[in-house]
Amino acid sequence: MKILYFAWMRQRIGLSTEAVELPADVTTVDDLIDWLIGRGDGYAAAFEKRDVIRSAVNQDYVPFDHPIKDTDEIAFFPPVTGG
Amino acid sequence: MIRVQEEDFDIGAEIAALTEGKTAIGGVATFTGLVRDMAPVDGSDQPVSAMTLEHYPGMTEKKLAEIEAEANRRWPLDGSVIIHRYxxxxxxxxxxxxxxxxxxxxxxFDACQFLMDWLKTDAPFWKLEDTDAGGVWVETRATDDAAAARWNQTPESE
Structure with a gap:
């Protein structure tokens, strides 16, 4: 699975994108966040404000209970500030 | 028409291209956003020397095209342009x-406001402002969410 991070989440994790192999018990966005947080302090800091973070699967906004699969492109980012 | 680009744009040229040959058009409403030289940081205004706009290539274009199509469904438009720089x-x-x-x-007017309100809350862009205190990520404003929320009613029910 391809994961992308933007803005201050990218800075805290130190990566803009990475490819990961999903463990079998990671089936939703929520599961993925829990699993990522366990990978290190940078991830924990990036997902600290879990309630404000937005997620997109294959470039569409999705809620955290959305199912995910290995072929998906998933992105995590802070609230958007364009315009 | 939507464009996501690094380079500058010419407002006059864009309006001319939008209206060229379309004599049914009676009016064009435009909104232009500019970089301000001051920004609130921890409650007080700080000078801003530059701003860096990050975006999500691919999703940005997809979302802009979707919302432009939605504006065209809601209002009888003869043309529309969204250009956003990064x-x-x-x-x-x-x-x-x-x-x-x-x-x-x-x-x-309504379609222009709808598109701007939506851009503020749903287009995947992030602004990093360079201030005397260092780089500061711009935070969302509750007023932007409220402005976008009023369009969730259908035009008929307004």
């Missing part, structure tokens, strides 16, 4: 242009 910008630089053309002004 990269490093300085105070006074143009960030965004929204232009909507229609036979009459109300549809043009």
């Amino acid at each position: 990269g490093r910008l300085e105070p006074g630089d143009l960030i965004v242009l929204v232009a909507c053309a229609s036979a009459h002004r109300q549809a043009a």
